[in-house]
Every structure is written in C-alpha cells, then in structure tokens.
Amino acid sequence: MKVIEGNVTAAKGFKAGGIHCGVKSPEGGKKDLAMILSQVECTAAATYTRNKTKADPLYVSMAHLEKGKAWGIICNSGNANACAPNGKEHAIRMCQAAAAATGHKGEDFAVASTGVIGQELNIQAILSGIPSLVESLSVQGGDDAASAIMTTDLKEKSIAVEMELGGKTVRLGGIAKGSGMIHPNMGTMLCFLTTDAAISHELLQKALREAVRVTFNRVSVDGDTSTNDMCCILANGLGENQPILSENEDYRRFMEGLAFVCRTLARAIAADGEGASRLVTCIAQNARDEEEGETVAKAVIASSLVKAAMFGADANWGRVLCAAGYSGADCHPENISVAFSSAAGRIPVCEKGKGLVFDEDLAKKILLEKEVTIEVDLNEGKTDVEAWGCDLSYEYVRINGDYRS
Amino acid sequence: MKVIEGNVTAAKGFKAGGIHCGVKSPEGGKKDLAMILSQVECTAAATYTRNKTKADPLYVSMAHLEKGKAWGIICNSGNANACAPNGKEHAIRMCQAAAAATGHKGEDFAVASTGVIGQELNIQAILSGIPSLVESLSVQGGDDAASAIMTTDLKEKSIAVEMELGGKTVRLGGIAKGSGMIHPNMGTMLCFLTTDAAISHELLQKALREAVRVTFNRVSVDGDTSTNDMCCILANGLGENQPILSENEDYRRFMEGLAFVCRTLARAIAADGEGASRLVTCIAQNARDEEEGETVAKAVIASSLVKAAMFGADANWGRVLCAAGYSGADCHPENISVAFSSAAGRIPVCEKGKGLVFDEDLAKKILLEKEVTIEVDLNEGKTDVEAWGCDLSYEYVRINGDYRS
Numbered sequence: 001m002k003v004i005e006g007n008v009t010a011a012k013g014f015k016a017g018g019i020h021c022g023v024k025s026p027e028g029g030k031k032d033l034a035m036i037l038s039q040v041e042c043t044a045a046a047t048y049t050r051n052k053t054k055a056d057p058l059y060v061s062m063a064h065l066e067k068g069k070a071w072g073i074i075c076n077s078g079n080a081n082a083c084a085p086n087g088k089e090h091a092i093r094m095c096q097a098a099a100a101a102t103g104h105k106g107e108d109f110a111v112a113s114t115g116v117i118g119q120e121l122n123i124q125a126i127l128s129g130i131p132s133l134v135e136s137l138s139v140q141g142g143d144d145a146a147s148a149i150m151t152t153d154l155k156e157k158s159i160a161v162e163m164e165l166g167g168k169t170v171r172l173g174g175i176a177k178g179s180g181m182i183h184p185n186m187g188t189m190l191c192f193l194t195t196d197a198a199i200s201h202e203l204l205q206k207a208l209r210e211a212v213r214v215t216f217n218r219v220s221v222d223g224d225t226s227t228n229d230m231c232c233i234l235a236n237g238l239g240e241n242q243p244i245l246s247e248n249e250d251y252r253r254f255m256e257g258l259a260f261v262c263r264t265l266a267r268a269i270a271a272d273g274e275g276a277s278r279l280v281t282c283i284a285q286n287a288r289d290e291e292e293g294e295t296v297a298k299a300v301i302a303s304s305l306v307k308a309a310m311f312g313a314d315a316n317w318g319r320v321l322c323a324a325g326y327s328g329a330d331c332h333p334e335n336i337s338v339a340f341s342s343a344a345g346r347i348p349v350c351e352k353g354k355g356l357v358f359d360e361d362l363a364k365k366i367l368l369e370k371e372v373t374i375e376v377d378l379n380e381g382k383t384d385v386e387a388w389g390c391d392l393s394y395e396y397v398r399i400n401g402d403y404r405s
Numbered sequence: 406m407k408v409i410e411g412n413v414t415a416a417k418g419f420k421a422g423g424i425h426c427g428v429k430s431p432e433g434g435k436k437d438l439a440m441i442l443s444q445v446e447c448t449a450a451a452t453y454t455r456n457k458t459k460a461d462p463l464y465v466s467m468a469h470l471e472k473g474k475a476w477g478i479i480c481n482s483g484n485a486n487a488c489a490p491n492g493k494e495h496a497i498r499m500c501q502a503a504a505a506a507t508g509h510k511g512e513d514f515a516v517a518s519t520g521v522i523g524q525e526l527n528i529q530a531i532l533s534g535i536p537s538l539v540e541s542l543s544v545q546g547g548d549d550a551a552s553a554i555m556t557t558d559l560k561e562k563s564i565a566v567e568m569e570l571g572g573k574t575v576r577l578g579g580i581a582k583g584s585g586m587i588h589p590n591m592g593t594m595l596c597f598l599t600t601d602a603a604i605s606h607e608l609l610q611k612a613l614r615e616a617v618r619v620t621f622n623r624v625s626v627d628g629d630t631s632t633n634d635m636c637c638i639l640a641n642g643l644g645e646n647q648p649i650l651s652e653n654e655d656y657r658r659f660m661e662g663l664a665f666v667c668r669t670l671a672r673a674i675a676a677d678g679e680g681a682s683r684l685v686t687c688i689a690q691n692a693r694d695e696e697e698g699e700t701v702a703k704a705v706i707a708s709s710l711v712k713a714a715m716f717g718a719d720a721n722w723g724r725v726l727c728a729a730g731y732s733g734a735d736c737h738p739e740n741i742s743v744a745f746s747s748a749a750g751r752i753p754v755c756e757k758g759k760g761l762v763f764d765e766d767l768a769k770k771i772l773l774e775k776e777v778t779i780e781v782d783l784n785e786g787k788t789d790v791e792a793w794g795c796d797l798s799y800e801y802v803r804i805n806g807d808y809r810s
Contacts, residue, residue: 053730084759305805318521319522322456322487322631325456325632332457333459350488393802394802397802400717
C-alpha cells in the first residue's frame with residue numbers, strides 16, 4: 001500500500017465537484033454543494049450516527065442504500081436538514097434532482113447534509129444549483145467536493161492510497177469534514193470514500209464498520225455526537241481485481257488500506273477540531289483488552305480539563321489519572337503510569353499512580369508542539385489503543401457561542 | 406421548614422473556623438484550612454466520589470466514619486492530596502493533629518482535601534496551623550470555614566434551615582465548594598452539613614444518599630468527576646427531638662430540609678462553576694420515569710455545545726435535541742418540545758421535534774438573564790427532573806489552561 005495524490009477521484013471511474021449554490025450566505029460565496037458520481041453502478045456501504053435524533057437525509061440514505069448499490073452521493077453544507085420542516089421531502093428531492101441531471105434514479109444516490117440544525121433547508125438553491133454542479137463534475141473536482149462539505153473546518157481533509165490486489169492495482173480515496181459536534185458513535189462525521197476495487201456488498205459493509213470502529217469512533221472534539229454523522233463508501237470494481245468474496249489475503253490488504261485512509265481522515269478531523277491549536281493523541285497502553293483501552297483513551301481525550309490543560313501546554317497528569325478513574329473502565333489508578341511525548345521529546349510524569357519529579361520546561365516544550373501524545377500505561381495486559389482529540393481553546397467558545405448567527 | 410441565617414454553626418453545639426496556614430501561597434494569604442467541631446459526639450454519614458482514582462483523604466474518612474460516629478471535620482484547600490506522595494500518611498496526620506488539639510482521637514475526624522492533584526501536601530504548614538485554627542473555632546466561624554474550603558470558587562456557598570420535629574425546633578446547615586472538575590457521581594464536591602437533630606446512623610446515611618442523588622449528582626460544570634468529591638453530615642442530637650428511628654413523619658420533614666439545603670448548595674455550585682456567567686437549569690418534563698428524565702437533563706446541561714450557546718445567549722434548541730438524542734435515554738425526538746425561560750419571560754422554540762418561528766430578540770433577552778431554564782418536554786410520561794449546570798466561557802478555558810501554575 002502506498003499513499004498517492006488525490007482523494008475521491010483517485011480511483012478509476014469517479015468524478016466529483018463542488019459549487020456555491022446559495023445555502024451558505026452569498027457574501028462569502030463559499031462552496032456548499034458537492035457531488036461524487038461513478039461511471040458505473042457501485043457496491044455501496046455506510047455507517048450512520050447512533051444519535052436518536054437523526055437528520056432526515058440519513059433515513060433517506062439508509063433506504064436508498066438498502067439494496068447495497070448506488071451511483072453517487074449528493075451533499076450540502078450550511079444546513080443540516082435536521083429537525084427541520086419538510087426535512088425528508090427535501091432530502092428526497094435532492095436525490096431526485098441529482099438523478100434527473102445525471103440520468104439515474106433518485107434511489108441511486110446517497111444524500112447527506114451538514115450545518116445548522118432546525119432550520120428549513122433552502123431547497124430551491126440546491127435544485128437550481130444541481131445542473132451546473134453536474135456540469136462541473138470532473139476527475140479534478142475532488143478538492144472542490146472536499147471544500148463544499150466543510151462547515152467550520154479550516155482545512156480540506158482528503159487522502160488516497162493505492163494497493164495491489166491479486167496483481168491488479170486498485171485505489172481507494174476519501175474526503176471528510178468534521179470540526180464541531182464531534183464525538184461519533186458507530187457512525188462518523190461526514191466521510192465519503194471511493195474505490196475501484198471489486199468487493200461484495202457484505203464484505204464492504206463489514207470492512208467499513210470495522211474501519212470506522214477503530215478510527216472515527218475514537219475521535220472526540222467536544223463530546224457531542226452529531227445528528228448527521230455518516231460515512232459512506234462506493235466501490236465500482238473498475239480496478240478489475242478478482243472480486244473479493246471472502247476474507248482472504250486481498251480482503252486483508254483492502255482492509256489495511258481502508259483503515260489507513262479512515263485513520264488519516266480521523267486524525268485530520270481531530271487536528272482541525274473547532275478552535276483546536278493542537279492534535280492530541282491518547283494511547284492507552286497495556287490494557288486488559290480493546291474495550292478497556294478504548295474506554296480510557298476516549299475519556300482522556302474527551303475530558304474538558306485535560307483539553308484545557310493541553311491548550312495551556314500544562315503537564316497536568318493528575319487530570320489524566322482522574323479521567324481514567326471516572327471512565328468506567330475497570331482499571332487501577334495505582335498501576336497507571338503517564339508520559340507526554342511529541343516531536344520535541346518524551347517525558348514520564350507519573351509512575352504507578354504517583355507523580356514523578358520532572359523538568360517542567362521540557363514538559364512545556366513537548367506540549368507546545370502541534371501534535372502531542374498522552375501515553376497512559378495501564379499495566380494490566382497487552383493491548384494498546386489510540387484515540388484522537390484536540391485542545392479546548394478560547395476559539396472553541398467563540399465559535400460555538402455564536403454559531404447560528 | 407424555614408430558611409434562617411447561618412451555615413454549619415446554625416445548629417446547636419457546633420463551632421467552626423478557617424485560617425490561612427500556608428498550603429496556598431503566602432502572597433494571597435487566602436484561607437486554606439477549615440475545621441468543624443461538635444461539643445458532643447455526632448452520628449455521621451457520608452457519600453464519596455465514584456471515581457476509581459480516589460484521593461487518600463477519602464479512604465481515611467471512610468475508615469474513620471465506618472463506626473457511624475465522629476466529632477468533627479478537618480479540611481484543607483490548595484492541594485487535593487490525590488495521587489500524591491505520602492497521601493494516606495498525611496491524611497491520617499491531619500486527623501491526629503486535629504484530635505490532639507481538641508482532646509479527641511484521630512478516628513473522631515473526617516478529613517477532606519481539595520486543590521491541585523499529584524503534588525505532595527505541605528503537611529508541616531497544616532500541622533503548624535491546626536492549634537491556632539482550633540483556638541479560633543467559634544459559632545461565628547462558619548463563614549471562615551466556608552471560605553477556607555474554596556479553590557477557584559468566587560463565592561462562599563452556605564445555607565441553613567430550621568424545622569419542627571415533634572414539637573422541637575431543630576436546625577440543619579451546610580457549606581460547600583465546587584467550581585471545576587464538577588460532575589459528581591454518587592459522591593459530590595465538598596459539602597459539609599451539620600444538624601442538631603437526633604437521628605439514627607442508618608437513617609442519616611439513607612437520607613443523605615437520597616438527597617445527594619437528586620441534588621449534587623444532578624450538577625455538572627465540566628463533565629469531569631473529581632477524585633475528591635465528598636459530602637459529610639454530622640448530627641449531634643442537641644435539638645432534643647425524639648430521635649428519628651423509623652421513616653416516620655419526622656424523617657420526612659428532616660428529609661425535606663436536607664434536600665432543600667443540598668439543592669440550594671448544588672445550585673450555588675452550578676452558578677459558580679468555573680468561568681460561569683449564568684446558572685443553567687434543565688427541566689426534563691413528562692419523562693417516563695426518573696431515570697429517563699435525569700439522563701436527558703444531565704446530557705443537556707453537560708453538552709459543551711449547549712453550554713457554549715448559553716454563553717452566547719443563543720436559542721440554539723437544535724443542540725438541546727441533539728444532546729437528548731445521544732444521551733442514551735430511550736426518548737423520541739419527534740415527541741420533544743423545547744422552551745427557554747427566565748425572569749425575562751418564556752419562549753417555546755421547538756414543538757414535537759420541529760422548530761417554531763420565534764422572536765429572536767425576546768429569546769436573547771430571556772437567555773441573557775443570570776438564571777435561565779431549558780424546558781425539555783419529552784411527552785412520554787409524568788415525571789419532571791431538574792439538573793443544573795452553567796455556561797462554557799472563555800474564562801473556563803483561561804482558568805483551566807493554566808491551573809497548576
């Protein structure tokens with residue numbers, strides 16, 4: 001497997017595009033409508049938020065993808081179409097308009113929305129925009145699509161890889177958006193993936209669920225699980241590999257590529273969390289099992305106090321132990337050791353529940369890096385689990401104290 | 406029952422005091438050592454944090470209170486004596502020194518600490534301070550004690566009530582501290598209560614557990630459950646009521662007074678949360694049962710996004726619905742209605758899952774008050790449950806980005 005240039009159009013047979021249609025304010029002129037389209041029918045799989053308050057587009061996508069097939073994805077930003085008047089009707093009309101402009105059926109599209117909750121979607125703007133969006137679709141259009149699904153994100157998030165499956169080179173790429181209301185549970189923020197690998201629907205869904213579980217579901221920006229989280233993958237088979245129909249060596253390679261792509265996008269989402277000044281990784285080391293490790297690592301990166309300490313580059317390991325203690329994991333604080341590390345070095349600060357004397361200046365230097373790691377050694381077993389988050393800054397409060405207006 | 410002046414010294418036979426001994430920095434000279442003492446032996450009960458990372462003073466208090474009796478409470482602020490070298494030894498020595506200066510045994514005292522985690526307690530400062538602390542004890546000293554247990558709290562928190570039990574007037578009062586790392590679970594922040602009621606240990610413990618469950622355990626400032634939460638009550642029987650030995654009418658009256666005192670202190674803790682500019686109450690209305698209501702109400706007040714919206718006085722009800730949706734409660738978003746209220750009025754903003762057109766100026770006015778209420782009508786049953794929190798402000802980030810130094 002190797003990383004290559006590109007994103008959702010890296011795999012054969014996919015085009016994408018993104019335009020400003022008017023859901024976001026005209027002044028900014030920021031892109032707000034994206035489409036990804038395959039030139040042949042795809043096997044499709046998806047995961048969705050577990051929030052009971054689900055946005056209507058998710059229910060529509062679930063219905064459309066039930067058959068395991070799709071041709072494309074249509075997505076707007078600027079309005080989540082969640083708890084909004086005529087939400088279901090609008091989501092269906094987005095698919096129908098996408099279908100009409102591309103010669104398909106409404107059920108051939110997955111649909112997603114992201115943005116403010118509770119306000120009626122400007123469906124006219126979307127319907128008017130779709131024909132020119134379709135006209136703009138190209139293999140160079142992946143960046144525009146990545147940009148058009150952003151809300152408070154500061155950076156586009158995309159990645160692509162290439163792998164050999166049975167002598168054939170196949171590609172897999174994706175785009176994602178995150179920023180706020182990020183604490184996915186079984187679904188994710190918005191993430192759209194495409195591949196030209198040939199794979200059965202059952203195994204594609206299985207691979208996606210597994211990749212999401214160990215990547216997007218281990219990210220937290222603010223502990224709030226969105227109403228609109230969705231991760232969708234389209235596989236069109238144009239890579240001409242022997243179709244993957246069992247959990248063979250090709251499946252494992254595909255899984256490896258998929259997990260790498262999801263992990264890269266998950267980390268990018270954490271690093272670009274609302275107001276974030278740094279990416280914070282917590283590695284729960286030597287956990288009894290994956291569940292214990294995940295519980296601890298997620299509690300640490302989700303702790304407001306740990307996050308505020310990371311903002312201040314303060315080696316406040318007591319808050320780390322505190323978070324492990326209330327996480328619900330059956331861990332033993334008297335066994336736990338903590339260290340901070342980054343490109344600037346590594347510093348142990350707590351050994352088996354008790355503080356160590358350490359060089360505060362070095363700790364500060366380590367924690368001032370753009371990417372820092374909190375190592376929490378549980379000393380219970382042999383499993384390591386990572387989770388990703390970011391610091392809690394003034395900027396997070398500013399953004400969210402005044403988001404609707 | 407009526408509210409009276411005073412606090413932990415309102416009930417007969419209690420003295421209290423608070424001094425600066427040197428755990429906090431000498432420059433500020435802020436009080437950091439408190440004692441409450443009864444002139445006779447008390448029946449004692451307590452609840453403790455459920456965090457697995459418990460501070461040593463809690464283990465010492467548990468051991469000392471196992472017999473259901475105590476004479477007093479010794480508490481320092483400025484250092485939590487949690488995950489700290491020689492923690493248990495220091496906690497025991499605090500009790501022994503308190504005992505030596507008052508003519509009791511170490512086991513006659515409950516001990517608590519609050520402040521930074523992981524640093525060794527300046528035990529010498531405490532041991533040196535205890536004699537003058539004991540000398541200062543008085544029935545006027547409750548305010549000094551309330552002040553001496555504060556960390557980042559801006560206000561002292563105290564309350565007292567008087568009630569009639571079988572023709573006798575008994576009193577109950579308390580002091581508390583909160584501010585950050587506030588998300589109690591079965592224990593609480595620090596809260597010390599005294600009463601001259603006569604009541605069995607079993608019923609005192611039962612009453613305390615029940616009162617804590619519906620008050621302190623429904624407060625969240627930042628979702629972080631502390632290592633040091635503790636709520637302790639001393640009952641010395643000097644009120645000369647017929648001792649409460651069964652769940653009779655007197656027990657119910659006592660329970661009512663206790664719940665009122667705890668609720669008042671819980672709300673004071675929420676209102677004075679780190680960086681808080683307003684007290685936010687969430688009432689989950691018409692829940693199927695208490696558990697569902699509590700789950701929803703706590704999720705709403707703990708949501709970073711709801712809290713940031715409250716800081717911005719933004720009527721962002723979508724975030725309220727979102728929090729209810731991920732709370733884990735088996736509620737139905739399509740049934741939920743939301744309204745905001747305060748002294749400035751009441752405004753419904755969402756009816757059965759869909760947004761209402763509302764007057765944004767009025768909503769702003771309502772949300773700019775010092776105390777605001779989020780009403781979440783679940784339309785499922787007949788139970789109402791309240792939870793208390795505060796907004797998320799720049800100040801919270803400032804305080805916690807740089808707490809240790």
